[in-house]
Amino acid sequence: MKRLRGIMLSHRKNTENSATVDLPLPGRVRIPMAMTMGVACEPLVKAGDYVKVGQKIGDTDEAFAAPVHSGVSGTVAAVTEFRTVPGKICKMLEIDTDGLQTVSEEVKPPVITDRESFIKAVRESGACGLGGAGFPTHLKLSPKEKIDTLIINGAECEPYITADYREMIECPDDVIGGIRLLKDMLDIDRAILAIEANKPAAIKNFTEMADGDDSIDILTLPSIYPQGAEKVIIYNATGRIVREGEMPSQQGVIVINVSTAAFIYRYTRTGMPLVERRITVDGNAVGEPKNVRAVIGTPLREILEFCDTDIEHLRKLIAGGPMMGMSIPDIDLPVLKTSNALLALDHFDERETSACIRCGRCVRVCPLGLMPCDIDRAYKIRDIEELKRLKVRLCMNCGSCTFVCPANRKLAETNQLAKSLIPRDK
Amino acid sequence: MNKLVVSPSPHDENYTKTSDIMRDVLIALTPALIAATYIFGIRALLLTIVCILSCIAAEYICRRLMKRPNTIGDLSAAVTGMILAFNLPVTLPLPLAVLGSFIAIAVVKQLFGGLGQNFANPAITARIVLMVSFPAQMTRWALPFYYNEPSDVMTGPTPLVTHQAAYINLLLGKTTGCLGETCAIALILGGVYLIIRRVISPAAPLSFIGVLAALSAIAGEDPLYQILAGGVMLGAFFMATDYATTPVTTKGKLLFGAGCGLITFIIRNFGSYPEGVSFSILLMNILTPYIEQLTRAKVFGAKEAADE
Structure with missing residues (x-):
């Protein structure tokens, strides 16, 4: 099998041993109606309404979307606007928290009897790819083709980020539970949990957990960036090539991020939708790099302050990793469903671009x-x-x-x- | 608080710059320069310095006249100067060396758009221009260590004419020839350094040397002699690996090297020049765009034209 090329990066997983800490509840959260790929939701509440934790506050009839839920209890202060990464404007709910964190009566474990009800439940959870791409998860689960392999993406190949790694270390039962659930509900014979070689503790742990279960394989991926890219991980796990214009399902494969799988499992147990997530906070402007669990909609400023960031000398803020992350123009923008990391850099040297020397x-x-x-x-x-x-x-x-x-x-x-x-x- | 910088990903880079690559080439050429200075005397060093300085001057003047950013800092002009000097006989009058440098930089490189845009190797083209224009001066081959000899006979034919040099002399460079091409060991050392540093790929040098050796063997010649004598090592490691004028893909590099080997063989055996390395590389430079078309990397998962 031909080995795909890539680059060697220094991993800089400074936070790999930082257990996740809960961020104190912010005074106000800002929850955009578009946080996944696809169509923006319409708000289900208006200014002045009282909302509770786990309450659905945005939804749409469009297929290519996932609903939005509140992670706080409090009063909707205003409906403002948010510019999404592709540059579209969507509505954003600004909610003043009351600190009570009253849980909504909507939050109860979903009744799952078959594939249809499972996929519906996944949609209602608001789940999307938590690795950063943000594809609505339920849309991946109903392909026309027969799926024979479920790939769980635990590569986390970008430098700095340890959010998925901490999920694997802190919630291994949820990960395995999620894999079994997806496998059973979608009638897939085989699952492959693929983890990059730079996470030996996770590989060892899951290899032991999956011992005796022939339907789950733990695969060690080489530390060559970008192992986590969908086409790359499919090829390395199965040898199959997703051709131009094809979906992975056309090769009989579904790829789900490891944190997403664990989240779906938790949702089926608790009914608590996607309202918070783990974020790796790192970069040379950050005094105390750590993994924090933040309510979705938390202004990035709160996270930066919590991690003792030198905001005065901040030059560049990146949502995601240094290779594919987006640079953020404003520290008051909110945490999104897809925010797996926040990198704060105190310097940025832009080298001048010169002529291509065709070095290849x-x-x-x-x-x-x-x-x-x-x-x-x-x-x-x-x-x-x-x-x-x-x-x-x-x-x-x-x-x-x-x-x-x-x-x-x-x-x-x-x-x-x-x-x-x-x-x-x- | 500062204004935040917003730029497209990636936000990280490795810090190898163009000038680092060129510096590595200069380092790789140094053993051969030391050998040349030992074999042909201090004039070899002088000629090299003159070529380097006039190439840098030519680069500076051209960019200045064209009102474009000064690019002497990328060290590519220095590399051209050093390689050009290696392709000249040590006896060459200095004004001709300066002329060659200006041809290399001004005509072959900058008139075509500068670094990375030229289709022909500047040093080789300049050498060929000098050879065609000043054949007498360009073929006065000094004997090794002539500077120690009180004899009147200071020059002699090259090993490709005599066919009589000992292997050990070819390896150590104790033969006549261009000042930087004679010491095979020093050139191989430099080439291996560049391969280890991943500045060059071994594809083109290996196929160049391999094809030449194979064809020579088939023709009943001594293959080892053919690859050690003349400019093969200098050409294969330092000129058939030039980025701008050779193909990008490994397949393309193999084809390029093979073509150089073939043309060198043909010129040496059937042409009127005893040596064909320069012409072979120049001719293959001209073919490079076509080789590139033929040897495009296969894109992972791409639909072929037939599929569509």
């Missing part, structure tokens, strides 16, 4: 075998036919090409810009 490093590291240096040239002259031939649309923006470029060319960014030149229809 970008080609050498691309996991998909793309040629970023050629895409860069074709993009410059807007050669759309050439961009199609170079298959730029397959780029998953892992950032490896930019990372290794000695001329500091923003190749990954150029790939995304080049994608937008190609008409969608073909």
